[in-house]
Amino acid sequence: MKSTLLFVLSLWLVYSGCKSTPESAVIEDIASPPRVTEADQKYAGAFFALEGVWEGVFSVYEDSLGQTEGISQPQNLMEIDLAELNLRPLHMQETRLEYVSKNPYFQQVTIRDVHTDENGQKREVVSRGAYKVQDGKLWYALKKTDETLVYQGKRVRRNIVFWQRDSRDPLQIEYYAQMVEGDFYKIWGWGYYRNDDINLTPRVWFVGDYYKIQ
Numbered sequence: 001m002k003s004t005l006l007f008v009l010s011l012w013l014v015y016s017g018c019k020s021t022p023e024s025a026v027i028e029d030i031a032s033p034p035r036v037t038e039a040d041q042k043y044a045g046a047f048f049a050l051e052g053v054w055e056g057v058f059s060v061y062e063d064s065l066g067q068t069e070g071i072s073q074p075q076n077l078m079e080i081d082l083a084e085l086n087l088r089p090l091h092m093q094e095t096r097l098e099y100v101s102k103n104p105y106f107q108q109v110t111i112r113d114v115h116t117d118e119n120g121q122k123r124e125v126v127s128r129g130a131y132k133v134q135d136g137k138l139w140y141a142l143k144k145t146d147e148t149l150v151y152q153g154k155r156v157r158r159n160i161v162f163w164q165r166d167s168r169d170p171l172q173i174e175y176y177a178q179m180v181e182g183d184f185y186k187i188w189g190w191g192y193y194r195n196d197d198i199n200l201t202p203r204v205w206f207v208g209d210y211y212k213i214q
Contacts, residue, residue: 028141028148030130033106039136040105046138047107047131049159049180050099056185056210058095058113061087067200074202077162077177077189087205097210105133111142153178163189170194176206183212 064086074080094114101107111127129142138153140163151163151174164175176189186209190202 027132027134027139027150028143030108030128030141030143033102034132034134036103036105036133037136040133042136043133043138043155044104046105046133046155046161047099048101048104050097050107050109050131050185051101052099052212053214054097054099054185054210054212056095056208058093058208059089059206060091061205061207062090063201063203063205064088067197067203070201072199072201073173073175073192074190075162075175077175078156078160082188082205082207085205090204095208095210099131107131109142171196171198173198185210185212 061082093116096112096114098110099107100109107130109129109131111129113125113127115123115125117123125145127142127144129140132139132141138155138161140151140153142149142151149165151165153161153163155161159181160177160179162175162177164173166173171192171194173192174189175191176187178187179185186207188207189205191204191206192198192202193204196203
């Protein structure tokens with residue numbers, strides 16, 4: 001009788017462990033759509049506006065005043081005019097983005113960045129990722145050549161999502177807005193990296209302007 005009870009208990013523990021883990025619990029998985037739950041349904045079609053091929057320019061800037069005592073990690077991106085900031089260009093790259101939806105909750109993306117060095121030589125870097133709705137939340141996972149970035153999203157308007165990632169070792173905090181209006185697609189935001197002080201204003205800002213070609 002005792003052995004039977006132990007066997008039943010072991011089965012229950014295995015079942016409970018499996019039940020508590022979603023079928024696709026790994027957010028970094030960009031190949032397989034996660035299981036759709038009732039909590040996900042409010043976000044059905046959240047990424048459809050991105051469907052297709054886009055081309056444009058991604059630019060990185062640095063605040064020429066450095067980090068100051070102003071607002072740290074600002075969340076009000078809709079109210080910030082980058083033209084009023086003291087930004088100087090650090091880097092610019094041509095970008096091609098291709099979005100393909102597998103279902104209303106899962107969309108894969110291929111990003112081709114073309115970097116041009118000071119001698120005019122071009123180098124293409126390809127990254128792949130996926131937007132997904134999982135466990136009632138918006139996620140974006142991007143696999144680059146040397147790391148995987150994971151962002152959590154918050155939809156603030158029908159066509160605008162704020163994305164954020166927060167990694168402390170090494171320091172990599174990013175926050176940006178993603179807006180799609182017809183055939184125009186824009187992202188803008190800021191980042192804290194390496195030795196930046198997260199209690200001061202952002203040192204790095206970035207902007208991407210893209211137009212739909214297919």
